[in-house]
Amino acid sequence: xxxxxxxxxxxxxxxxxxxxxxxxxxxxxxxxxxxxxxxxxxxxxxxxxxxxxxxxxxxxxxxxxxxxxxxxxxxxxxxxxxxxxxxxxxxxxxxxxxxxxxxxxxxxxxxxxxxxxxxxxxxxxxxxxxxxxxxxxxxxxxxxxxxxxxxxxxxxxxxxxxxxxxxxxxxxx
Numbered sequence: 001x002x003x004x005x006x007x008x009x010x011x012x013x014x015x016x017x018x019x020x021x022x023x024x025x026x027x028x029x030x031x032x033x034x035x036x037x038x039x040x041x042x043x044x045x046x047x048x049x050x051x052x053x054x055x056x057x058x059x060x061x062x063x064x065x066x067x068x069x070x071x072x073x074x075x076x077x078x079x080x081x082x083x084x085x086x087x088x089x090x091x092x093x094x095x096x097x098x099x100x101x102x103x104x105x106x107x108x109x110x111x112x113x114x115x116x117x118x119x120x121x122x123x124x125x126x127x128x129x130x131x132x133x134x135x136x137x138x139x140x141x142x143x144x145x146x147x148x149x150x151x152x153x154x155x156x157x158x159x160x161x162x163x164x165x166x167x168x169x170x171x172x173x
Contacts, residue, residue, distance in 0.1 A: 003056055003173075004173060006052060006053050006056050007053050007056070007057070007170040007171070007173040008170065008173075009049065009052075009053060010049065010050050010051075010052060010053020010054060010056075010167075010170050011053065011166075011167040011168065011170030012049070012167070012171070013047075013048075013049030013053075013167075014046075014050045014053075014163045014164070014166055014167030014170060015163070015164060015167045016042070016045075016046035016049070016050075017046035017050050017163050018159075018161075018167065019160075020039050020042040020043040020046055021043060021155065021156065021159050021160050021163065022156065022160050023039040023042075024036065025152070025155065025156030028156075037085075040080060040084045044080060044081040047073070047077045048074075048077065050163075050167075051070055051074065051077075053170055054070065054107060055067070055070040057107075057117075058070070058116070060114070060116070061110045061111075061113070061116055065106055065110055066106075066107070066110065068106065069103040069107055072100075072103045073099060073100055075095070075099055076095055076096045076097075076099025076100050076103070077099075077100075079095045079096060079099075080095075080096040093135055094135050094136050094139040094140075097132045097133075097135040097136075097151055097155060098132070098133060098135055098136045100129075100132055101130070101131075101132030101133040101135075101136075101154075102129070102133065103129075104125050104132065105125075105129035105130070105133070107125070108121075108123075108125030111125070112126075117166065117169055121166065121169070124162055125162050127154075127158065128159055128162055131150050131151055131153055131155075131158065132151050132155060132159075133151075134147035134148070134150045134151045134154070135147065135148060
């Protein structure tokens with residue numbers, strides 16, 4: 001019963017996170033800076049509501065990998081919030097998208113291996129996480145800057161789809 005409430009709570013926040021990701025994508029390409037900062041902050045707030053449910057689901061399969069993955073996700077989102085809300089000079093894009101990418105890759109591999117959610121959803125998550133991870137080499141090697149565009153596709157197009165789908169699954173568990 002307790003996990004059921006946690007999953008419902010997390011499902012609600014997954015929907016909010018999906019909306020914040022979409023709004024953040026719009027703000028990144030066309031919005032004013034304050035809109036971008038606001039949507040980034042909302043993304044972080046919703047993430048902190050979604051992550052406990054995701055951790056509880058992953059813990060059912062493998063507690064060690066689940067804890068490691070969610071720890072990276074908290075670090076990624078916290079660094080991003082510190083940068084935008086604390087106005088700290090920090091290039092956290094590689095940590096934010098890279099940390100979320102590694103966490104999502106971990107959880108979707110667990111989902112495939114232990115049937116935590118449908119295979120199509122897990123494969124969508126794996127593709128999305130690989131795209132998000134493109135930001136790491138693009139930050140390190142200037143010739144790979146085009147990978148930032150692929151990371152944006154993963155973040156703005158696929159991540160909201162995955163979040164809504166996982167949110168619907170959590171709301172029905």
